[in-house]
Amino acid sequence: MRVTSFRPSAPLRSTACVLALSCMAAPALAADTCTGPSDDAGAATAQQLLQALVATNGVPGMGAAVWRDDRVVWTGCAGLRDVEAHAPVQRDTVFRLASVSKVIAATAAAKLAEEGRIDIDAPVGDALPWLPAAWSPVTVRQLASHTSGAPHYAGNDLQVLGRVRYPTARDAVGIFSGRALLSAPGTTYHYSSWGYTLLGAVIEARSGEHFLDYVRHHVTDGLAIGADGETDGGRASQLYDIEHGAVRHVPRTDMSYTWPGGGLAATPEALATFGGRVLQHRIVGAARWQAMQQPTRLVSGEPAHDSTYDVGFGWRIGRDADGEPIAHHAGITTGARSMLMLWPAQDTAASMLSNARWVSAMEPTAQLLAAPFRPQPNGLVAAACPASGRLAGTLKGARFDTDASFRIEDGRCVGELVATEIEPLRAFFASAYAWPDQRLRIVSLTADSSLSRAALVTPYGLYDLRAISARRWSVTFNADATLELAL
Structure with missing residues (x-):
């Protein structure tokens, strides 16, 4: 694809493979x-x-x-x-990165800031004079940390987007720049992918390169x-x-x-x-990387926070x-x-x-x-790989028994639990998009025939299962749900 409508603030550098x-x-x-x-x-x-x-x-x-x-x-x-x-x-x-793309974009902005080409606390309107006045006061730091007040996708955005090629970030900003901010810049955390589209426009304006070109040349080279x-x-x-x-x-x-x-x-x-x-500080230096890991502060002084993490410059901390x-x-x-x-x-x-x-x-x-x-954590409890048989379980106060099979494969203890008729497990994983065989799998993390620490493999992902005695194991799913298994 040829980029035909890019309007940089500096001359566009020619490149042979802009997107491929x-x-x-x-x-x-x-x-x-x-x-x-x-x-x-x-x-x-x-x-x-x-x-x-x-x-x-x-x-x-x-x-x-x-x-x-x-x-x-x-x-x-x-x-x-x-x-x-x-x-x-x-x-x-090659897989889609979805929102993991954001940490690459944030790193690109951080590199330009390190080079003195972006002031992350200046109004983005300084770099984008064409931006509507309501959006101009937001800063790069606020865009990267979702504290700018920018809205996220709304209405039928995801039903109609993806059908048009937007040559540059500036073109894409036109989709939403007529919408109102959700809050005054810096006052509230509100996740926004549109904020990152605007961040891409700042990167283009300050680098003089198409966003994809700048990333390929300076952030993900090779x-x-x-x-x-x-x-x-x-x-x-x-x-x-x-x-x-x-x-x-x-x-x-x-x-x-x-x-x-x-x-x-x-x-x-x-x-x-x-x-x-x-x-390794090969993209931005140690000081800049350390700064990216600091929680962004709201106007109130509180850190920007969502769920179980604070929000830094692009990264969840x-x-x-x-x-x-x-x-x-x-x-x-x-x-x-x-x-x-x-x-x-x-x-x-x-x-x-x-x-x-x-x-x-x-x-x-x-x-x-x-x-x-990675290094094994301290304090693991010694436990042998169990023999196949019945296990007693407890999940969120509900008790059950289940048949379990275990074996040693290449030194690892591996096992399976059939959850078909175990209501507490079926209820907990009820929102899974798919669970083909209604089984939970256990794979030891070490090849020493033990079951001191393992991954419990579920339709939601992997969870850390650890022995709490020689014959009992526990895994925490979330703050409200812990599964215990015992011989």
Whole structure:
């Protein structure tokens, strides 16, 4: 596609592959389980988790990767990238990133700020004189942290968008710039993908490059990350809907209305490597990266907050189940569910991508996929792999008994619980889009024949199951629901 209506504040730099993922360099070889079994115990465990997840959640295909200590230590594939063609997910399969695109856009803005080309606390109207007056006072910091007052998609936006190609972010801003802000800038957290489209326009104005060009040249150089729908050679996964029964193919739409907010695509390995580059300060320096991890303050002085995390400059900031600091972002859109999680203190990044939207616990799932490559937490209780038989369970005060089977596979304790007739489990997972065999799977995170710590594989994702005695195990689903199992 030729960009014909770009109106930069500085001359547009010419480039040969403005949008195409096919122009990007091939990824360097990495430890992977996409092409066959791995001799690495951590990679084998992570692959078993990913395969068990696809078997349980009904998503056609998923890919994941873990970056640690300057390299990708695992790339995993499970399921199909093209159901109709029976084509498997491969190491170079490209998935939609959905809102994980936002951390890439925020990093691009942070780089321009580091170079002195963007003032993140100045009104964006300084860079965009064509912007309506009501929107001009908002700042880049507010856009990146969802505190600008910008609205999110509304009405029939998602029914009509995706049918028109918007050549630049400025063109896409015209969709919503006539709408009112929801609140005064800086006063309230309100998630907004439209705010990121506006952020893309600022990046274009201050860099003098098309948003996609600037990202490709300066943020994701050499990585398989680019505009959704622009992949050549059959590498892009197809898009699927599993919410309404049988797996249904979904036509691809044009994502140019939200390239910065949800319109990018990548391989899992490329996305994890981007996370690694952020951790290594190869895109922005250490001071800027540290500033991006600080909670944004509202006018009231309170931190911008949503659910279980504070909101920094593009990144969601919190701690994992063991108290380790994390920076992360998840995404959801038609034909995609995505996650990128970083452990800044442990030099680790994990990506997880799928080709269908599903009810999912993204944060614990990413944490457990990365667990085989991270230090084991302190205080684990020793417990042997149980013999097959009956387990007693409790969930939200309801008691039940269930048959469970366990075995040792390549040193790992693995098990299955049949949930078909267990009302507390069926009720808890009732909103799952799919749950093909009504089973919960258990996969130990270590290959020492123990069941001290494992992943409980559910239709919502992976949850951390830990022994609380030699014959009892517990897993926390959320603040109101803990499952206990006992021999």
